[in-house]
Amino acid sequence: MPSLVTISAAVEGIVDEAVLRRLIACAGGDLGPVHGKNGKAALRQKINGYNNAGRHAPWVVLVDLNSDADCAPRLRHDWLPTPAPRLCFRVAVRQVEAWLMADAETLAAFLGVSRHTIPADPEALHNAKAEMVNLARQSRWSAIRQDMVPRPGSGRAVGPAYPSRLIQYAQEHWRPEVAAQRAESLRRAIACLKRLVESA
Numbered sequence: 001m002p003s004l005v006t007i008s009a010a011v012e013g014i015v016d017e018a019v020l021r022r023l024i025a026c027a028g029g030d031l032g033p034v035h036g037k038n039g040k041a042a043l044r045q046k047i048n049g050y051n052n053a054g055r056h057a058p059w060v061v062l063v064d065l066n067s068d069a070d071c072a073p074r075l076r077h078d079w080l081p082t083p084a085p086r087l088c089f090r091v092a093v094r095q096v097e098a099w100l101m102a103d104a105e106t107l108a109a110f111l112g113v114s115r116h117t118i119p120a121d122p123e124a125l126h127n128a129k130a131e132m133v134n135l136a137r138q139s140r141w142s143a144i145r146q147d148m149v150p151r152p153g154s155g156r157a158v159g160p161a162y163p164s165r166l167i168q169y170a171q172e173h174w175r176p177e178v179a180a181q182r183a184e185s186l187r188r189a190i191a192c193l194k195r196l197v198e199s200a
Helices: 014-026 040-053 072-079 096-101 104-111 128-137 142-148 162-172 176-182 184-199
Strands: 005-011 029-036 059-064 087-092
Touching: 005 014, 005 040, 005 184, 014 029, 014 059, 014 096, 014 162, 014 176, 014 184, 029 040, 029 184, 040 059, 040 087, 059 184, 072 087, 087 096, 087 184, 096 104, 096 128, 096 162, 096 176, 104 128, 104 162, 104 176, 128 142, 128 162, 142 162, 176 184
Parallel strands: 005 029, 005 059, 059 087
Antiparallel strands: none
16 A cells, blocks of 8 residues: 655644644645744744745645734745645645534534534635634533633633634544535645645
């Protein structure tokens, strides 16, 4: 049996790493070394280095759009006008949480909320992370609320175990191919990764 194509990666944080691991597996590849995980600004500083590495081996860089540009193509062009042939540079609109939300059925079951509370068009949300926290706030399970919702007065945007809960969901329940039907930037990311695997 042929070995899987190994794809190196750079991401903003650990939730993005978990999401990317699922996407690369979905595309028929294997996630190799993961760089970054220190925020978006650090990724931008090193994007040319990642691009150079993408001239010689399969690479993927994943960032959130947030409010940094009005659309993903513009952000990609601003960061990297000429991406290397073996670099897949993808932008989650507007945050990777929107991609997770796009599989409404499994997310509702995981969070313990009604299926109808999950936004129908998650990529249209200005702040998908805040919406994810609001969904967790409605959970019928206290453990989800305690883990994902920030303590009153903490000054934090998310709860203490917010990343680990999303990682658990991404690894154990999330269906990327289903989610891609309601998240165009996710569909494009999967297609890009499949091309990377097929051309390796």
